[in-house]
Amino acid sequence: MQRVSQTGLGVALALMACAGCSTAPEPLAFQNKVFYQYDELAGQLSQFERRYPQLDHAEEPPNPQYIGVCVFDGGACFPRPKNWLVRRAGLEPERRFIEYVSPAEYIFSIYERVESPQDPWREVLARYEEDQAALGAKIIGGRVPIATWNAQGRGYVLRRTVPGTKGPYENVSHEFLARSSMRIALVQIVHQTPNIEPVTGELLRVVNRFELY
DSSP, X not given: OOOXXXXXXXXHHHHHHHHHHHXXXXXXXXXXXXXXXXXXXXXXXTTTOEEOGGGOBOOBTTBOOEEEEEETTTTEEEEEETTOEEEEEEOSTTOOEEEEEXXXXXXXXXXXXXXXXXSOHHHHHHHHHHHHHHTTOEEEEEXXXXXXXXXXXXXXXXXXXXXXXXXXXXXXXXXXXXXXXXXXXXXXXXXXXXXXXXXXXHHHHHHHTOEEO
């Protein structure tokens, strides 16, 4: 079983964060009230998650209490802060996703990717990069090797222009493709600033113990 130390993952996340800080403007995502609005899915978790108690972890300040959950019919399991709320989710086969919003002012999302885990990394990454370019995203840092509990990963920092009620705004997302022998998923973190260092400690357990089946 493959795992990475917190120090190693912290370095990878720090490199991703620095890439965002060096080239990206201050995003306006958190000035848009839509970012904060919890929809009707908030709190109704049973449709989208099932409990995975072996990943529960007690609160250790400054980090919160974590509860273990699985999504995508057990395809992805991880400990998440108990105070996260589901913002949006979708159950359409091969298009499944779940988005959480945190009181610490970031969004954590997991998206199912229709990819063969048998393909070489260069092909998987090329398709992902083409997809992002087609959506108008600009890659400002990428292909940083990371690892989760049982998956390999490649990290990216992207800048996007997002339509808003008062006009377009920019956000910066920190993303990684996670790959196991069974599937490939995209994990996305959007923080209120390009620098995710303030929430890195809280996210380390989520990423380190992320299991993909």
